[in-house]
Amino acid sequence: MSANVYDQANALESALRESDEFNNMKELYGKVNSNPESKAMFDEFRQVQMELQQKQMQGEEILEEDVQKAQSSAAEIENDENIKALMEAEQNMSQLIQDLNRVIMKPIEELYGINNQN
Template sequence: MAVNLYDAAYELEKVIRQSDEYKELKKMYDVVNADPSAKGLFDNFRHIQMNLQQKQMMGQEITQEEVNQAQKSVALVQQNPKIASLMQAEQRMGMIIGELNQVIMKPLEELYGKMQ
């Protein structure tokens, strides 16, 4: 009997969507998006974050001014309780995805040994 890895992946997607962690993340995301002030702060934060990641990936230098702007943006979003709750939920979901990834990668690690 052939195993379809994609069927298992889609089943995992369904289970993730049904998880309490995902439901909490979605709820916090909806709360932030329903508040124009919080949404504006969060969108600006994400924009700054993505620009810096893009520059890093392209090997471009990040200026001190950009670092300062990013730090100010982080401080602003962390002061907003709605965004802080969303970021905590994102962090929990990210940890779970990381743990799931470790489980998924286990056969390759056993075959090749842990990549250092």
């Protein structure tokens, strides 16, 4: 009897939604959005990130002014406690997802002998 991987993936999604990491991130995102100054800074930061990502994906040159804009935006958000807390929560969530990815990839790594080759 084979396990229905998609059912288990959906269960994992539900577990992630109920996790402390996600709920903390959700609460902190709400704080950022409820503070007009934090929201404006965060929106600008995300816009700058998306523009840089789009340029990279399209093979466009990233200009010095693009880099300076990104650095300036990043420096601004570091001074906002709401955004700073949200970014830390995002890092915790990212770590959880990386840990889960290692677990998910374990059968393939074992199959190919990855990490066992010396």
